[in-house]
Amino acid sequence: MEKNEAAEALRVRAWERAHSGYTGDAAILFGRIIHEYPGSEAAADAQKYLDNPSPPIAARAERVTVVDIDISFGQLVALFVKAAIAMIPAAIILGIIGFIAFEVVAALVGAGSGFP
Helix, strand or coil: CHHHHHHHHHHHHHHHHHHCCCHHHHHHHHHHHHHHCCCCHHHHHHHHHHHCCCCCHHHCCCCCCCCCCCCCHHHHHHHHHHHHHHHHHHHHHHHHHHHHHHHHHHHHHCCCCCCC
């Protein structure tokens, strides 16, 4: 009976590691269960995990609500300046695409921009 209790304790520890995102540690523990306690229920459970490991809970998508951002005023200004500089090439590209789209529609309708 003591052997089954030890296998069960090791299995619980392995599942805790797996659900905490430490899948490598869990795989080592499950391998140890299979080696030390062959034929036990814990070994069968360990083999199921090793055959088809489920993604750890930490890797699963979760909804998160941000309630506070701790950023200084200087860092916030620097962030906005970087964002404004990054928007310049995008605005130029969108302007070119818009101009081309306008010219195509104007040519189809029969009105032009007046450029020769």
